[in-house]
Amino acid sequence: MTSDRPVRVRFAPSPTGRLHIGGARTALFNWAFARRHGGRFLLRVEDTDTERNTDESLHSILNSLRWLGLDWDEGPEVGGEFGPYFQSQRKSLYQQAIDRLLAEGKLYRCFATPEELQELRERQMAAKEDLRYDRRFRDLDPGEAERRAAAGEPFVLRFAVPDGEEIVIPDLIRGEVRFRSEEVEDWVAVRANGMPTYNFVCVVDDAAMEISHVLRGEEHLINTPKQVLLFRALGMEEPLFGHVPLILGADGKKLSKRTGDTALEDYRSKGYPPEALFNFLCLLGFSIDDKTDVFGPEELVSAFDLKRVNKAGAVFDLDKLHWLCGDYIRRTEAAELASRCLPWLQQAGLVEGEPAAELQSWLVDLAAAMRERLQSYQELPEKAAFLFQDGVEPDSKAAKALAGEEARRLVEGMRQKLETLEPFPPENFAAVAKAFAEEHEVGMGKVMKPTRAALTGSLGGPDLGQVLKLLGREQALKRLRQAAART
């Protein structure tokens, strides 16, 4: 369901930390919804918590969004007609709304001290009643309230929740959710220090920015009735809401740092392909159809439908993410993969600085050889280290494969064979090895195992023809010679 207003959605992060998986998924769904409906995707920075905000967090959030491939039509760095897009720069707008609602009696001053409120809570707890503010200052004479405020007595502003209102939220994901206004307490809209609270500024901004649909995490559902009542108090049209399900760890509990990396940046720095993360985040509660797991932005945008977002919590399945990563890497062009892996090769000290043309093309061959075996760019240095060094030390399995007279004789025979071959490596190494095995009247395994062990130092790894190409004639023959000479 869409309203008849132009589609304008927002992602509203607080820059108090890095972008988490849940936030990234919320941003992605908003982006997809805007793109699907030809609407606008806004980024609004909820930076009212001056003690916890940092520039570093802001940049990290923006970078993570860009890394995922999300662009925004209005917001930081791009501007827009509904700015400023930082809440810290919108204080005068909030003040106007506060003054108006206070004058209209829709906000009122509450002078209850923290101790008095604590006492109230304890009393309600002892009586097993719902914990809620008892409206003790709601009917205070406004003149009296003003006098006490002028005398310097601290107060908060509370929202006067109207009695007897039905709040029906036609949630676009969960279906109709109903609240009665009696269930909503007179919540604090402005703190004693004059700072309006999240629920207040969020609504003032959503109204001013003409947000048509609010799509956000399920944890905000408890805020929605408060916000709906505030839209009504302001006389503004309320947006449509959709609450996306929680993300659960493998243990079925809400995803937390304990269950794995929760910041998107951690996946980036570990060399996960952004396309895989994009795809994976979509699958956290959404599916295009009943069979398609692998899809990208275009397919998402043309199929995005809130009706296909689940109500139930979405389980964060790390194996699935790794599988997707491997799948994307396998389908990446070798040249592209080489350039994506380069920072990790540099970090590991295997490549110094910008590679010259010859090394560059060797790295492309390397990427082509290793493509099938990677689930992240970060894995390449470790998995390919044997190709960068002079000589190789066999691991225990390889050493076993090289032990014995026959293995050494076959490795030496293979060396002699390869030495005579032109071009190097031969076009079809498997055929060469087969002919060699027949000539020596042994099975292929007897030849390949020690040859692989000699060339790579292990029993796994890429196709030996590719290994020979990457090592080059001199290094390959040297390794075979060394292995044959081992005692």
Ligand code: GLU
């Ligand atoms: N700043 C809020 C958050 O990060 C935004 C919630 C909303 O979308 O309304 O949770």
